[in-house]
Amino acid sequence: MTTLNGIFKWVYDLGNWLAKVMYLHFLWVIFTILGLGVFGISPATAAxxxxxxxxxxxxxxxPIFRKFYAVYKTQFLKSNKLGIILIGLGVFFYIDMNISKQYIQSFYVHLFLLFIIFLYFLTVLHFFLVFVRYELKFLLYFKQSLFVALARPLETIAMIICLILLFYLFRFLPILLFFAGSSIIAYPLAWFAYRACVQIEEKRLP
Known part of the structure; x- marks a missing residue:
C-alpha cells in the first residue's frame, strides 16, 4: 500500500511539473510575441x-504569472540591451566564420574564431541564470557568466550533454517542442547553472 501511494504521488508530482512547465512555456511564447519577437524574447527568457x-x-x-510578469516588466529594457549584445555577437561570429571559411582560409584564424565562439557559447549557457540571480553592473553579466562556466566545468559539460539529448528528444517527439519547448530547454540549463553558482558562493564563504 505504501508503494502504491508512492507511485500515485510520483505520478501526481510529474503531472504537476508538466502542467507548470507547459504553462510557463505558454507565457514565454505569448510575451515574446507581445514584445514583437525581437524585443520580447530577451525579457521573456529572463522571466x-x-x-x-x-x-x-x-x-x-x-504564483507563476505574477513572478513572470513582474520580471518581464521590470527587466524589459535591461534584458533587451543585454540580449541585443548577445544576438549581435552571435551574428558577428557567424559572419566572421563564413568570411574565414570562404576568403581567409587560414587554419590558425579559423581555430582562433572557433575558440572565441566556444567561449561565447559557454557564456550564453549561464547568462540568464546569472542575470536573474545577481544584481551586477551591465557588462559584468558577461564576465560572471563566463567565470561560472569555466569555474564549474562539470556543470557546464552536463549542460552541453543535456542540449544534445534534448535535440534528439525533440527530433523524436517534436510535439514537446511545441507545447513546452522553452521550459524543457531552460529547466536543465537553469538547474546546472544554479548548482554552479551555489557551489562557487559556498567556496567564497569564510
Missing part, C-alpha cells in the same frame, strides 16, 4: 529563468 530559479531557490508553488 522564464527567473521563475525556474525561484523553484530551485525557494518554492515550487510560487
Amino acid at each position: 522564464l529563468f527567473s521563475v525556474i530559479h525561484e523553484w530551485f531557490d525557494r518554492d515550487f508553488d510560487i
Whole structure:
C-alpha cells in the first residue's frame, strides 16, 4: 500500500511539473510575441529563468504569472540591451566564420574564431541564470557568466550533454517542442547553472 501511494504521488508530482512547465512555456511564447519577437524574447527568457530559479531557490508553488510578469516588466529594457549584445555577437561570429571559411582560409584564424565562439557559447549557457540571480553592473553579466562556466566545468559539460539529448528528444517527439519547448530547454540549463553558482558562493564563504 505504501508503494502504491508512492507511485500515485510520483505520478501526481510529474503531472504537476508538466502542467507548470507547459504553462510557463505558454507565457514565454505569448510575451515574446507581445514584445514583437525581437524585443520580447530577451525579457521573456529572463522571466522564464527567473521563475525556474525561484523553484530551485525557494518554492515550487510560487504564483507563476505574477513572478513572470513582474520580471518581464521590470527587466524589459535591461534584458533587451543585454540580449541585443548577445544576438549581435552571435551574428558577428557567424559572419566572421563564413568570411574565414570562404576568403581567409587560414587554419590558425579559423581555430582562433572557433575558440572565441566556444567561449561565447559557454557564456550564453549561464547568462540568464546569472542575470536573474545577481544584481551586477551591465557588462559584468558577461564576465560572471563566463567565470561560472569555466569555474564549474562539470556543470557546464552536463549542460552541453543535456542540449544534445534534448535535440534528439525533440527530433523524436517534436510535439514537446511545441507545447513546452522553452521550459524543457531552460529547466536543465537553469538547474546546472544554479548548482554552479551555489557551489562557487559556498567556496567564497569564510
